[in-house]
Amino acid sequence: MSLNPARLPRPLRLAAFAVAVAVLLWLCLAPMDTLPQPQNLGDKAEHAIAWFVLTALGVILSPRRWRGVALFALALGAGIEVLQGGLGFGRQADWRDLLADGLGIGAALLVLVPVRRRLDPA
Known part of the structure; x- marks a missing residue:
């Protein structure tokens, strides 16, 4: 028996995604002097990695809603800017x-x- 995140109860999946969004909001909106020091990846690479992780998490948690996850992530990025x-x-x-x-x-x-489909074959 394997753990399939897409099979977790919806409220738990939404809570996990909300935590990821909250962390991303903090990283993007907190005063610069309160943030951890960057690892010299470059600002654009950090953005790409962060949104990759957010989108991947959303698709893993709700594979059938991948379009909505992507649109939400893009809207979040625009709103943050x-x-x-x-x-x-x-x-x-x-x-x-x-x-x-x-x-x-x-x-x-x-x-x-x-x-x-492997994430949620139902």
């Missing part, structure tokens, strides 16, 4: 960050959508 432009805290909006987010989302879909 708008907030970064208006909140200050040493942040600034950058359309290239949104492009990097989109690349991360696309990469996650390329990896996971072909195997989504």
